[in-house]
Amino acid sequence: MRIIRRLIYLGYYTKRMNWQLLRRFMHHIRDEQGIGSARQMMSIMVDSVRYNISPLEWYQFGFSTLGPAEKSMWAGTGTMYEFQRRANPAGARTVLADKRRFYEAYRELFRHPLWSIDALQADPDLVRRMLREHERLVFKSATGNCGTSVQVVDSSGLDADKLTVWMQEHGVDMVEGFAQQHADLNALSPSGVNTVRIFTLLRPNGEYRVLGCRLRISVNSPVDNMAAGNMAAPIDEGTGIVSGPGVYSDITKAPSFIHPITKVPIEGFQVPYWHETLELVHRASLLHPENRSIGWDIVVTPEGPGLIEGNHDWCKLVWQLPVSQGLKRLLEQA
Numbered sequence: 001m002r003i004i005r006r007l008i009y010l011g012y013y014t015k016r017m018n019w020q021l022l023r024r025f026m027h028h029i030r031d032e033q034g035i036g037s038a039r040q041m042m043s044i045m046v047d048s049v050r051y052n053i054s055p056l057e058w059y060q061f062g063f064s065t066l067g068p069a070e071k072s073m074w075a076g077t078g079t080m081y082e083f084q085r086r087a088n089p090a091g092a093r094t095v096l097a098d099k100r101r102f103y104e105a106y107r108e109l110f111r112h113p114l115w116s117i118d119a120l121q122a123d124p125d126l127v128r129r130m131l132r133e134h135e136r137l138v139f140k141s142a143t144g145n146c147g148t149s150v151q152v153v154d155s156s157g158l159d160a161d162k163l164t165v166w167m168q169e170h171g172v173d174m175v176e177g178f179a180q181q182h183a184d185l186n187a188l189s190p191s192g193v194n195t196v197r198i199f200t201l202l203r204p205n206g207e208y209r210v211l212g213c214r215l216r217i218s219v220n221s222p223v224d225n226m227a228a229g230n231m232a233a234p235i236d237e238g239t240g241i242v243s244g245p246g247v248y249s250d251i252t253k254a255p256s257f258i259h260p261i262t263k264v265p266i267e268g269f270q271v272p273y274w275h276e277t278l279e280l281v282h283r284a285s286l287l288h289p290e291n292r293s294i295g296w297d298i299v300v301t302p303e304g305p306g307l308i309e310g311n312h313d314w315c316k317l318v319w320q321l322p323v324s325q326g327l328k329r330l331l332e333q334a
Contacts, residue, residue: 006049009078013054025059028252033064040064047071052078059251060317061326073326080316083331087201087293088312095288096312099142100174109284111299111306112179116142120175121164131155131163136178141171145311152178152192152222179299179306182272188264192218195297195308196235196277197318200285201334202292208285210278211293211330213237214318215271217246220261226318231256233266234322240274242267247324249317277305284310293334295319 029035044058053061053076061074075083088096095105103114120127130137134155141149149172158166167173185194199211213235216224224230231246245255246266258265271277281296284307295314298305320327 003049006052006078009052009054009081010045010048013048013056013077017055022055025056025251029059029064035064052076054078057316060249060321062251070326073328074320075316075326075328075331077316079328079331080313083334084293084313087334088291092288092290093312096291096294096310097143099140099309102309106284106287106307106310109280109307111301111303112177114174114176117164117167117173117175120167124160127160127163130175130177131158131160134177138176138178139167139170139172140174140176142174145313150223179308180301182300182302184270184272185300187262188266188269189218189224189259189262191220191261192222192224192230193299194218194224195299196271196305197232197314198277198281198296198298199314199319200281200294200296201330202285202289203334204292206289208282210237210281212319212323212327214322215242215246215269216297216318217259217266219259226315226321231266232318232322233269235271237278240271240277242269242271244322244324247321249321272300273304280305280307 026037026040029040030037043063044055047053047058047063048055051071051074053074057076061076063071095101100114100116103110115126115130137153137155139151139153151170151172167175179193181193188194195216197214197216201209201211203209214232215235216226217231217233218224219230221228221230226232226249229248229250231248233242233246234244235241236243244267245257247255257267277298277300280298284296285294291312295311297308297311299308
């Protein structure tokens with residue numbers, strides 16, 4: 001039964017494959033390691049079924065150089081899907097899947113406001129106040145992920161009477177006040193808000209655990225998602241100090257010990273308000289304990305940390321790549 005399920009997963013990966021990226025990875029491994037395309041494809045298919053990973057993860061996890069014991073340590077898409085379905089049941093995760101519902105449920109932990117398109121359509125005066133009080137606004141799809149729908153816009157260029165029509169034309173249904181990041185984070189990378197991602201777990205007995213802390217770093221981009229070409233770096237949970245270089249999900253890019261644009265060192269960077277950030281995430285984890293494992297995105301402002309969103313389907317790449325090791329054992333303890 002397990003083999004059949006994983007063959008179904010392989011079909012799903014194939015259907016949704018970014019073939020251009022796969023070919024680029026394949027050529028890179030051929031050029032760097034001398035492994036031919038046919039041999040790579042055979043290894044991908046075998047390892048996808050055996051270790052529950054996607055074809056792209058075969059490259060991102062470095063499977064071309066790993067033995068069976070090391071390969072078994074990595075949590076791929078299939079493993080994460082099965083774990084997150086158990087930890088965050090379908091009926092409970094809706095509060096996380098829709099950013100508008102998330103804001104209402106966790107409003108006390110935010111430092112910036114959020115409005116839905118419905119609220120703006122119902123109150124034209126609200127639109128005018130929003131444009132008057134906020135120099136920059138962040139438009140999103142309430143159910144979007146990986147930063148694909150995010151648009152940061154100067155309010156001065158928006159027309160209050162036509163704003164909701166503009167939102168519909170651009171495929172967005174909510175807007176946030178722009179959250180100003182702490183000066184230290186702005187010096188590291190001013191192109192986008194650099195968020196902290198903390199992965200948490202509530203075990204069935206109620207025990208709370210942090211599964212990992214990462215700093216997502218924008219690289220000449222208005223968003224900080226790895227899927228958009230940006231970096232993630234490990235943060236030491238005890239100190240809030242970045243303990244390694246920034247890494248990419250693109251295997252053709254080397255890790256960065258200094259920011260490629262600003263030249264600010266990444267390793268050794270102290271995340272501001274670290275103790276307060278850990279406290280914030282702990283509080284958030286207990287508000288809706290029916291969702292047991294969440295990837296929290298936190299903005300660190302000059303006044304302190306605030307929530308941006310919580311992810312029930314949090315990313316295995318941001319979790320594992322920055323520490324260069326598979327962390328599946330932490331899920332097996334859940």
